[in-house]
Amino acid sequence: MTERELNLIRNLSNAKAPSGFEEEAIALVREALADICEVQEDSLRNLYLIRRANTGDKPLLMLDAHGDEVGFMIHSIRPEGTLRFVNLGGWNKGTLPGTAVKIRNRLGEWIPGVIAAKPPHFMSTEEKARQGVADYKDLVMDIGARSKEEAEEAFGIRIGEPAVPATAFFYDEARDVMQGKAFDCRIGCAALAETMRRLEKLDLAVDVVGVISSQEEVGERGASVAVERVNPDIAIVFEGCPADDTFGEAYARQTLLKQGPMLRFMDVSVICNPRFQRFVLDLAEEKGIPAQASVREGGGNNAAVIQEKMKGAPAVVMGVPVRYIHTPGGICAGEDYAAAVDLAVETVKNLNESIIKGF
Ligand SMILES: [Zn+2]
Known part of the structure; x- marks a missing residue:
């Protein structure tokens, strides 16, 4: 190579x-x-x-x-500023919470975010036992906005825009292993x-x-x-x-x-x-x-x-x-x-x- x-x-x-x-x-x-x-x-x-x-x-x-x-499309913006999304292709959904993502905004910039995962401190015993993810509609992306208006105006978020994981490629040449x-x-x-x-x-x-x-x-x-x-x-x-x-x-x-x-x-x-x-x-x-x-x-x-x-x-x-x-x-x-x-x-x-x- x-x-x-x-x-x-x-x-x-x-x-x-x-x-x-x-x-x-x-x-x-x-x-x-x-x-x-x-x-x-x-x-x-x-x-x-x-x-x-x-x-x-x-x-x-x-x-x-x-x-x-496989990726995501922004579905809607919740009042507190987090973003609901739908899947483009079939994900292993269990791997998504905690994943860093990039979301394209109306200016074509890619805004960093994270797929929200509730800290264990706030989870009920039942939630801790379940751990899995029920549905895409229960997941949101968080870009650090505090309201729908801030997400739209300061971050340029709008529905219909794509998002992908922010994973960066890495090559371990000595062992010939690629991650990404x-x-x-x-x-x-x-x-x-x-x-x-x-x-x-x-x-x-x-x-x-x-x-x-x-x-x-x-x-x-x-x-x-x-x-x-x-x-x-x-x-x-x-x-x-x-x-x-x-x-x-x-x-x-x-x-x-x-x-x-x-x-x-x-x-x-x-x-x-x-x-x-x-x-x-x-x-x-x-x-x-x-x-x-x-x-x-x-x-x-x-x-x-x-x-x-x-x-x-x-x-x-x-x-x-x-x-x-x-x-x-x-x-x-x-x-x-x-x-x-x-x-x-x-x-x-x-x-x-x-x-x-x-x-
Ligand atoms: Zn595939």
Whole structure:
């Protein structure tokens, strides 16, 4: 992993870009690839990265990674100046109280706040026993305002504005551990950008378009538009996917940190084309690139939309394992990101029209 790649990962993780507000994330990818791609954008905040060497008469491969992250939207301001909010995407709600957040105001500034948690001193015995969080409507963000008027006038707060955790990216280089937020799917966005760069100089039997798609966390809405526009014949979907190596029974763990990208045979939304999936796993073995496979009992991703909407275009998911996705702080490893890029590049290099038809 080069300094350039690490900087992009850092900036992408720190970018404040929940579903519907992807601007900061896609601006970073646009800037990273503007010298080698034709870049387009639509009003849903899907970013299209078109390889300059595309000829138009080869099968078209789409690389996808979603640009959004799970986040929040301000719902209303309470009389005492705290902010009610709704979720953009599915959080582990129990992790939210006490989380530092940033909330965009009417001037576009990001105001620091905290998701309020009652000090134990004020909790009843019943509340202490429960500890959990009942519902989003019981949670508020506190920016230090003392009234609704102060929140609006001095802090510039208004409803409909986005908020995200204030988690700052940190990389422990000696141990190759990254900590931060939004690795789902910004580590995938970084892998997509690096894959496009590594493909730049190669002579390929496929055309390539990269898409940083929007609003995945609220139901794959960006990808369903992007796929119609790109009209791909085959796709690789990058993800920051949930690592399971700290949960459950050892025999059933399938997405471990530092074991390479995870390719899912299926999740709740999709059965990834089994022949394409096997092709990629065999290639990983042949080239000595670490990779792992899983059969997911939950989850969902953009491959479902691509396979279903696009005349059944085969799709696989290249997932960089991330511990604790959909919470304010995740953990992933640089070597898994690097292996995902290596495997994606090898896959693209080895695809051609007859192989794709065989899937
Ligand atoms: Zn997610």
